[in-house]
Amino acid sequence: MKLLKDKKGVVRVIEAFLASLLLMSCLAMIPAQPSSRDSTGNLASTAQNVLLSLDSNGHLATLVNNQDWTDLKNSIESALPLTVWFNLTVFDENMHVLNVFPICNGGAVSNSIVSVDYVCASQSSTYTVYILQLQLSQVGSK
Amino acid sequence: MKNRNLKRDNSGQVIVITALMVAMVLLSTAIFVIETEKDVPTVDTDTNNVFQAYQQAARNTLISALANITNGGNPSVLTADLNELESAITSHSYNSILQMSFTPTGEAPYQNGVWISWGTNGQGFSSAYVTLDMNSTGTSSTSNLECAINITSEVDLSGNYLQINGALNQVNLTVNVLNEGKPALAQKFTLYYEDAASSTGNWTQATSPSITDFGNGTYAVSFNAQTQQPGDPLLASVHCLDQRGILICANVTCTNLG
Numbered sequence: 001m002k003l004l005k006d007k008k009g010v011v012r013v014i015e016a017f018l019a020s021l022l023l024m025s026c027l028a029m030i031p032a033q034p035s036s037r038d039s040t041g042n043l044a045s046t047a048q049n050v051l052l053s054l055d056s057n058g059h060l061a062t063l064v065n066n067q068d069w070t071d072l073k074n075s076i077e078s079a080l081p082l083t084v085w086f087n088l089t090v091f092d093e094n095m096h097v098l099n100v101f102p103i104c105n106g107g108a109v110s111n112s113i114v115s116v117d118y119v120c121a122s123q124s125s126t127y128t129v130y131i132l133q134l135q136l137s138q139v140g141s142k
Numbered sequence: 143m144k145n146r147n148l149k150r151d152n153s154g155q156v157i158v159i160t161a162l163m164v165a166m167v168l169l170s171t172a173i174f175v176i177e178t179e180k181d182v183p184t185v186d187t188d189t190n191n192v193f194q195a196y197q198q199a200a201r202n203t204l205i206s207a208l209a210n211i212t213n214g215g216n217p218s219v220l221t222a223d224l225n226e227l228e229s230a231i232t233s234h235s236y237n238s239i240l241q242m243s244f245t246p247t248g249e250a251p252y253q254n255g256v257w258i259s260w261g262t263n264g265q266g267f268s269s270a271y272v273t274l275d276m277n278s279t280g281t282s283s284t285s286n287l288e289c290a291i292n293i294t295s296e297v298d299l300s301g302n303y304l305q306i307n308g309a310l311n312q313v314n315l316t317v318n319v320l321n322e323g324k325p326a327l328a329q330k331f332t333l334y335y336e337d338a339a340s341s342t343g344n345w346t347q348a349t350s351p352s353i354t355d356f357g358n359g360t361y362a363v364s365f366n367a368q369t370q371q372p373g374d375p376l377l378a379s380v381h382c383l384d385q386r387g388i389l390i391c392a393n394v395t396c397t398n399l400g
Contacts, residue, residue, distance in 0.1 A: 125209040
């Protein structure tokens with residue numbers, strides 16, 4: 001009863017709640033950072049789509065069959081945004097590396113790298129299966 | 143009005159400090175969660191793209207096998223290639239446990255997934271058909287895909303011939319090339335003709351045929367053909383290699399335009 005009658009500090013309590021609300025509303029107004037889960041998901045999807053579109057008419061396997069690494073690099077480079085770093089490694093079925101020099105657009109610029117494996121079958125009458133590993137990274141990400 | 147002495151009025155200070163501390167704890171917790179979320183390794187669970195990639199690989203495999211078979215290879219190459227693909231895919235599926243099976247269809251007119259019909263009615267088909275059944279079990283979801291994959295190269299042929307001089311005739315053919323029912327381009331044509339009246343069964347390869355490509359899968363072909371007697375009926379045959387390397391043949395009895 002004494003506590004109920006004691007009205008001292010009520011305004012301070014209200015002030016404290018208002019301060020808390022102010023802090024919380026400031027916190028809510030901080031712009032949400034892009035989730036790394038979303039960005040890696042997008043990059044993985046981009047990697048799959050790039051390889052899928054190059055493979056849609058058998059072009060990808062033809063480039064690998066002919067060991068035309070320069071054209072392969074140019075094809076991937078033109079299919080990706082300029083702000084994306086890539087590195088492609090081509091393996092045979094026994095996971096032996098086939099490309100004699102790196103197929104990439106420079107050194108890695110981020111610690112966050114997405115890697116996608118793609119199974120590519122050739123359309124030529126001499127059947128071959130290749131495993132392509134495409135690594136992507138967004139330039140400027142942490 | 144009573145004046146307040148703020149220096150002496152200490153009521154509610156503890157509550158203010160407590161409220162600020164609670165707010166700080168909440169704030170630091172939120173920042174901690176954001177920071178730790180950045181370093182969480184993620185697994186791509188977008189199975190749609192992966193399934194599309196596997197379907198594309200299966201399509202390429204069918205094209206390869208069909209190119210091999212139509213150029214004289216053994217029909218069993220289809221099963222062998224599909225097994226090779228299945229092995230490659232399942233051994234490189236790191237995100238999920240993958241079970242897949244290819245079943246070459248045995249329904250007529252297919253035999254072990256292959257149908258080759260190089261007819262005498264002007265139509266030729268080279269086709270492969272398999273059903274793909276795939277089951278992917280990941281850490282958070284299970285996906286199932288069942289689809290049919292059909293690769294069909296077709297050539298439609300019609301023609302006529304016109305007597306030029308004695309037993310020498312000019313043969314005019316119209317050839318339509320189709321892939322999966324859609325107009326497609328050819329890589330190479332080899333043309334033959336036969337005098338149907340001689341019934342020797344010997345086909346003669348046409349020399350220096352004139353081929354006009356209309357760019358929409360339609361070709362106009364013209365060449366000279368010698369028969370034994372003027373007015374003998376003439377058969378024409380087209381061996382067409384499409385852009386995918388699949389061979390399709392078709393024969394037709396040409397119409398005599400007089």
